[in-house]
Amino acid sequence: MLKDKNILLCVTGGIAAYKIPNLASMLVKQGCNVNVIMTKNAESFITAKTFETLTGNTCMVDTFQTTYPPRIHHIDLATTADYVMVAPATANIIGKIAHGIADDMITSTLLACKCPVALAPAMNVNMFENPIVQDNIATLKKYGYNIIEPATGYMACKAVGKGKLPEPVQLYKYIEKELAFTHDLQGKKVLVTAGATKEPIDPVRYISNNSTGKMGYALAKAAMLRGADVTLVTGQTALEDIPFVHTVKVTTAQDMYNAVTESFATADITIKAAAVADYTPAEVAQNKIKKADGDANINLKRTKDILKELGNRKTDKQFVCGFSMETENMLENSKEKLVKKNIDMIVANNLKTEGAGFGTDTNVITLITKESTEQLPIMSKEECAHKIIDKILELKG
Ligand SMILES: Cc1cc2nc3c(=O)[nH]c(=O)nc-3n(C[C@H](O)[C@H](O)[C@H](O)COP(=O)(O)O)c2cc1C
Structure with a gap:
């Protein structure tokens, strides 16, 4: 079903980053080739080594990281991906993508992507309800990005409300829906x-x-x-x-x-x-x-x-x-x-x-x-x- 699919996971600097190794592991077990890229701030929550160990692929953080042989990583990753998921998606990355900014590995890669891209916003409820964030989400929807609704509940910041990252098993289902089968019933x-x-x-x-x-x-x-x-x-x-x-x-x-x-x-x-x-x-x-x-x-x-x-x-x-x-x-x-x-x-x-x-x-x-x-x-x-x-x-x- 998902065997040999190329999945690109983009991890940004939110507390829910701790959930993504679980998702990466689930995908690897299904036979996917999983690549992970992170923002610099995501490194405060999780290490690249965790993802490299789970996926067997280099976890890119720096757009200008030199490898041998030399490669343009953000273009390579964008063109080989069958599906991209940004999870957790911080308020910051949502704003940057919505406005075409490409100043880090994730935003540069996303601008070069032609495959389906889903973003899972995860943040404090006040941040999520902020009209600027909501406008940015609406802009992303307008450009064809899939937005995964955050869950409601008790958050790391001790607030209760909407803004939680759904559990890895739920995130996995979005990828399964998109890639597991040919969509021969589309429109029916x-x-x-x-x-x-x-x-x-x-x-x-x-x-x-x-x-x-x-x-x-x-x-x-x-x-x-x-x-x-x-x-x-x-x-x-x-x-x-x-x-x-x-x-x-x-x-x-x-x-x-x-x-x-x-x-x-x-x-x-x-x-x-x-x-x-x-x-x-x-x-x-x-x-x-x-x-x-x-x-x-x-x-x-x-x-x-x-x-x-x-x-x-x-x-x-x-x-x-x-x-x-x-x-x-x-x-x-x-x-x-x-x-x-x-x-x-x-x-x-x-x-x-x-x-x-x-x-x-x-x-x-x-x-x-x-x-x-x-x-x-x-x-x-x-x-x-x-x-x-x-x-x-x-x-x-
Ligand atoms: C402990 C801590 C937890 C944070 N959690 C979140 C979060 O869940 N969502 C969010 O949008 N920002 C969160 N932030 C703020 C972001 O880390 C900050 O906006 C950062 O600039 C995001 O960078 P990035 O989008 O490049 O990863 C958190 C910050 C700290 C210090």
Whole structure:
């Protein structure tokens, strides 16, 4: 994914510089070639030796440092970088870059860069809120620099507010988003559903199913990494939010129906991976049904068939993909579903197959369209997600 990518980290004189060796190390472990350059003031917080040890590359501080053979380092580093991140970015460096000043190694290199550049401002909250700093940030955005929002919290200067450098794992995700995959879904809106819906019986009990949301989340993440603008409508799951994905959390099938139909009209690709409970109590008991559950008479009604609704609404430009979990007659049942619901593709799996279905990190899927049936071997849910997207792009372009 990030293997052999050239990442240039620019470290400036803020206290949060201590976090960057961690980021450099994460990138090296992923097989990146990491170069680090620092300002003179950054040396008050961290040593070049730390970065040189972690990355195996010389950490440049002085633009005029002589090396053998002689090189113009700021131009070399700018032209070989696939991605540049300035973190932490001091108020000072932000001001200098915004105004085209090139009086140190970092600012000189940045002026020569053509690749994506992200800056992570990190400073005391009053410094960050200063209108001069805010104007400089706006100028950088205007010139196409990506600004990583600082986190809010307790700072080294004992103030509480906005201005903290996000943790290295968060910074890593910006680099992953930009470089991990070709952006073949750039400009596309992708709507994914995931997880299980919960239909309340009373304030304590509910009807649900065993879906963990792993497949839907893997699809949303894969689509995001491939450049799509992703909305994820999710029922119950224990999974962590995916950065850069607009996530709408719902409880019941009706909530999911409302959220999905709201976003559907503008979606180019919709993938329904959620396991919606087929039945919901006709009425939710206001008080918990008493002990003798056997006596409780719960009338059930069917929930809305979201996939069928999307099939009805679908235009020729849109692509709708559903999932089908079967225990027998998988192919026949899935093909019937495909036609009945007027959708473009069904991802089928047999719950009896080892490594397939809910909860597992793997899946064994068959991609079914009107024209073809393609059975794939067992693979991780992440790999399945990419195969599903590959197929959709092959069919829809
Ligand atoms: C202990 C200490 C911590 C500092 N932390 C920050 C900081 O987090 N963010 C910031 O913008 N400036 C911070 N400064 C001020 C910068 O170091 C100062 O503006 C310096 O000129 C920045 O130089 P540079 O941008 O060339 O690295 C700090 C200064 C000191 C003494």
